[in-house]
Structure formats: C-alpha cells, structure tokens
Amino acid sequence: MIDKLHYISQQSENGTHLTAIQTALDAGCKWIQLRVKDQPVAKILDCALQINELCATYKAKLIVNDHPEIALKAGTYGLHLGLQDMPITEARKIVGPKMIIGGTANTFQHIQQRVAEGADYIGLGPFRFTKTKQKLSPILGITGYESVISEVRAAGINIPIIAIGGILPEDIVPIMQTGLYGVAVSGAITYAQNPAYTVKAMYEYLNMTLLNEV
Template sequence: MISQLHYISQSNSEISHLKAIENALKAGCKWIQLRIKDEPLDFVLDAAIAARQLCNAYKAKLIINDYPEIAIEVKADGLHLGLQDMSIPAARAIVGDQMIIGGTANTLAHILLRVEEGADYIGLGPYRFTKTKKNLSPILGLAGYQSLIKEINYRDIKIPIIAIGGIELADISVISETGIYGVAVSGAINYAENQENIIAQINKKLENRL
C-alpha cells in the first residue's frame, strides 16, 4: 500500500541526509525517500545502505530517488523517477515487477504518460516554490491541483496522487479537499520544533480526508 505521507530527505550545512532521515523515522515517518543529487555514485550507495538499515530498524519503507541499480543493491522497497530521469519501463526492466515505482508529473500529459508507463503512484507538483529542486517545473498551486484532479476523476484514473513541492502543515487541509491521495514533505518536517507532533498532525489531516 502506498503511504499517504512521504518524507523526502534533504540535507544542509547543519544536517546530513541520514541524520534527517533518522530524525523523521524517530518522529514517526514510515515512508522515506532518499533523494541525493549531484553527488558521486559511491556516496549515494553508502547513504542508501545506511538508510536501508535505519528504515529496517523502524519498519519503514525506503524509496530511492533516481538510481535503480542502487535500489536493487540495497533491497529498497521502491524507486522514484523524476521527469528528467529514465522512463518507468526502462527502470522496471532493471528492478523487476515487485518493486514500487513512482514518477513525478507536472501536467495532465505527464499524468497520462505515468499511468501508461505503469507507475504505482504519481508525485504531482510543485505546489509552490521549493529550494529542494534546482530545475523546478511550473508551479501548480491549489487551482492547478483542482483542475488536474478533476481531469483525473473524469478519466476514472485511480492511481494514488501525491502532492509535492514546498508543502506546509497549513496547506494540507485545502490540498486534501481536492481529492489528492497524500503529500510529500521535506522542510515542513526537517525544520519543525516538534517533528513528532507535526507528523501526527499531518497524518490526522490526511486520514480525515478518507
């Protein structure tokens, strides 16, 4: 089952990806995406091995962003592919039929492509500007989600749609009203004074949607 709350790792000068992941796990996250860009392959692999151990300890799912071979090597639960990454069928040929594969989308055409490719879930965004991504797609905002979810429902598409991109706790109720399945967050958890409380509030808001 696809979680309604996805945590996407983020590092800065004060905290590493692994420490941020450990904090999120301790606070209650059960779906962790390791997203490391612009680093050597061996750096990503070492981080993925450590992240797998952490997720095992907390009985959480680990999703690797962008690296299918690393996802296989560390026995990750899933793989997430951005719009500039390889296609889902190409990745599926590497990781096999059992691994979860999610894909990013920004437009209806992207959504339809991801469905055709056989994605298990779609990360739809960005909701607003975020520093997490260097090459940011056009911002959707609330109106963008409303329009795209309407189109998805009209086509009777049932794939889980995860809202991504600069999402804060205060956004979740209004985003949920569009019919979105879940949210992916990073900074909202990383910079929270009480991460456990924030995660509990996010989960409660998402559960109330169903």
C-alpha cells in the same frame, strides 16, 4: 500499501541525509524517499544501504530517487523517477516486477504518460516554490490540483497521486479536498522545531479528510 505521508530527505545545515532521515523516523514517518543530488554513485549507494537498514528497524519503507541500480543493490522498497530521469519502463527492466516505482508529473499529460509507463504512484507538483528543486516546473497551487484531478477523474484514472513541493502542515486539508491521495514534504519536517508534533499533526489532517469523506 502506499503511505499518505512521504518524507523526502533534505540535509539540514549541520547534518546529513542520514541524520535528517533518523529525525523523520523518530518523528513517526513511515515512507522515506532518499533524494541525493550531485554525489558519486558509490556514495549514494553506501548511504542507501545504511538508511535501508535503519528504515527496517522502524518498519518504514525506503524509496530511492533517480537511481534504479542503487535501489536494486540496496534492496529498497521502491524507486522514484523524475521527468528527466530514465523512463519507468526501462527502470522496470533493472529493478524487476515487484519493486514500487513512482514518477513525477506536472500536468495531466504527464499523469497519462506515467500511467502508460506502469507507475505505482505519482508525485504531482510543485504545489508552491521550493528551494529543493533546481529546475522547477510551473507552480500548480490548489487551482492547478483541482484542474488536474478533474481531468484524472474524467479519464477514469485510478492511481495514488501525491502532492509535492513546499507543502506545510496547514496546506494538507485544502490539498486533500481536491481529491489527492496524500502529500510529500521535506523542509516542513527537516526544519520543524518539534518534528514528532509536526508529523502527528500531518497524519491527523490526512485522517481528518478521510473521516470527512465517510
């Protein structure tokens, strides 16, 4: 089961990915993506091993960004690949048939590509400008999500699609009303004054949209 709230790790000014993820787990996050850039593979693997054990104590799922070999060696729940990373079909040969694999998309054509590659879920964005991405794809916003989801429905595609990119708690309801499955956040939790309150509010907004659909 793919959670509707994804936390993507981000170092705070005075912390590490480990401390940021610890904060997210304490706040109630159950789906964690470890996203470490520009670091040696050995260092990322060591980090993934520590965090995977930590996630297990919270009964949370760990997803590793970019590195299928690290996901396999660390025994993580899943892997997430960007558009410039290894194709999902190639990564699948490394991690095997059971590991969850997500893929980034910015357009409907990317979604078609990800579905053809065998993705288990898709991260669609960016919703707005975010400093966590060095090479940012075109901003989608609400109108962009509405347009893409309309094409997805017309094509009969049924895959969990997660909004990503600069999302704040107050964005969740309008984003979910476009028909998306869930949201991925980073700074909204990393820099929250009260992370537990923020995560609780996010889940309430996600569940609110579910109740409105019933």
